[in-house]
Amino acid sequence: MTPVMPADTIDLDEVALLLDIDGTLLDFAPTPREVWVPPSLRQTLNGLLARTGGALALVSGRSLADLDLLFAPLELPAIGGHGAELRVAPGQRSDPDRTPALDPMVKRKLASVAEIGPGVLLEDKGYSLALHYRLAPDKGDEVKAMVTAICESFPEFPLEALPGKSVVEVKPAAFDKATAVAELMQLPPFAGRRPIFVGDDVTDERVFPILPPLRGIGFSVGHRAADADGCFDRPADVRAWLDGLLERQAVG
Numbered sequence: 041m042t043p044v045m046p047a048d049t050i051d052l053d054e055v056a057l058l059l060d061i062d063g064t065l066l067d068f069a070p071t072p073r074e075v076w077v078p079p080s081l082r083q084t085l086n087g088l089l090a091r092t093g094g095a096l097a098l099v100s101g102r103s104l105a106d107l108d109l110l111f112a113p114l115e116l117p118a119i120g121g122h123g124a125e126l127r128v129a130p131g132q133r134s135d136p137d138r139t140p141a142l143d144p145m146v147k148r149k150l151a152s153v154a155e156i157g158p159g160v161l162l163e164d165k166g167y168s169l170a171l172h173y174r175l176a177p178d179k180g181d182e183v184k185a186m187v188t189a190i191c192e193s194f195p196e197f198p199l200e201a202l203p204g205k206s207v208v209e210v211k212p213a214a215f216d217k218a219t220a221v222a223e224l225m226q227l228p229p230f231a232g233r234r235p236i237f238v239g240d241d242v243t244d245e246r247v248f249p250i251l252p253p254l255r256g257i258g259f260s261v262g263h264r265a266a267d268a269d270g271c272f273d274r275p276a277d278v279r280a281w282l283d284g285l286l287e288r289q290a291v292g
């Protein structure tokens with residue numbers, strides 16, 4: 041692991057913590073529903089939310105409803121659906137008109153991809169649709185090819201097939217995590233703070249290049265991404281670093 045910014049060099053009065061979920065805060069599980077959220081992580085995130093004056097946000101491909109189920113009773117500030125949803129303060133609702141639902145015809149076509157065999161799972165977020173193949177890794181290439189062909193067959197809809205970890209997700213092309221982080225960082229209490237972003241996936245790698253103009257820094261997980269300032273080996277290391285950040289600031 042490339043050494044990550046030591047906890048005692050971070051002033052929680054000056055930073056905004058922006059944290060990806062799957063593969064960053066949480067270990068991967070066979071299916072989206074099977075992830076485990078350690079109770080201590082909820083406490084740490086809640087503590088850091090308070091210590092940063094509310095400038096902590098989850099930045100996820102998951103929907104806000106899904107994040108709230110996972111982290112209940114917390115309803116943390118969050119970017120959901122790779123930027124489709126935005127919640128700036130705990131408990132707020134994302135504007136339902138922010139991202140329209142995918143066209144029903146596109147959804148039906150994409151849903152049919154899950155019929156190619158057992159283990160290909162469909163996750164419908166309304167504004168986007170994910171096809172998971174973690175349980176059928178041999179079907180990955182076929183899933184990706186079918187999804188790409190379907191997207192190309194609807195040129196009237198600007199869609200993006202976003203590859204992830206054993207998943208390909210179709211969403212409107214107009215936004216991604218980078219556009220949503222840029223938007224969030226203009227809003228209080230995030231505005232004016234230095235973003236510290238941690239993420240593990242291709243979609244997270246789009247965020248790293250927008251950080252320097254915001255005086256921010258980024259860390260990848262599992263591998264050193266090209267534009268990252270350092271990396272963690274695994275989610276357990278990210279969780280331990282966050283614990284240390286809270287403990288250190290409580291003492292300091």
Ligand SMILES: O=P(O)(O)OC[C@H]1O[C@H](O[C@H]2O[C@H](CO)[C@@H](O)[C@H](O)[C@H]2O)[C@H](O)[C@@H](O)[C@@H]1O
Pocket residue numbers: 060061062063064067068069070071072073075099100101102103163170172173174204205206207209241
């Ligand atoms: O941006 P993230 O917070 O990292 O979310 C990315 C996707 O995570 C989920 O899928 C991934 O995690 C599952 C649970 O470990 C795993 O089974 C799956 O193979 C991974 O792709 C989630 O289901 C997606 O909606 C997110 O986009």
Ligand SMILES: [Mg+2]
Pocket residue numbers: 060061062063064239240241
């Ligand atoms: Mg992730």
